[in-house]
Amino acid sequence: MSETKDFSYETRTNILHGPLELIDEKQLSDACEFPWYNQTLCQVNESVVRLGVVHGEYHWHKHDDDDEFFYVVEGRFFIDLEDRTVELAPRQGFVVPKGVMHRPRAPERTVILMVETAGIVPTGSS
Numbered sequence: 775m776s777e778t779k780d781f782s783y784e785t786r787t788n789i790l791h792g793p794l795e796l797i798d799e800k801q802l803s804d805a806c807e808f809p810w811y812n813q814t815l816c817q818v819n820e821s822v823v824r825l826g827v828v829h830g831e832y833h834w835h836k837h838d839d840d841d842e843f844f845y846v847v848e849g850r851f852f853i854d855l856e857d858r859t860v861e862l863a864p865r866q867g868f869v870v871p872k873g874v875m876h877r878p879r880a881p882e883r884t885v886i887l888m889v890e891t892a893g894i895v896p897t898g899s900s
Contacts, residue, residue, distance in 0.1 A: 835898025849884025
């Protein structure tokens, strides 16, 4: 199920905000024009908080050494696992443990927040 190709996602791993700075998620997500966008907002200890503005399917992948937390701000978000699909509505979250194959997808424009380790490769380990 995993693919080895270049992906056309807009992924920005630079940390946009430092400590004591206001983060306006709505302003950032409203300004987004990409179908699959990922921007690191800030770092908290050894983890980062990322904004995702997504519509469509990501690819099947896993993270060998890192868990991922997804939290839906607006829209609908699905996480396909090998044995089931988890549907998240606004104000719902879900952790995908390290080593678990998954495919995120959104049937409509959806805004999510992700919490993961700062060194994670967003497109997956494999």
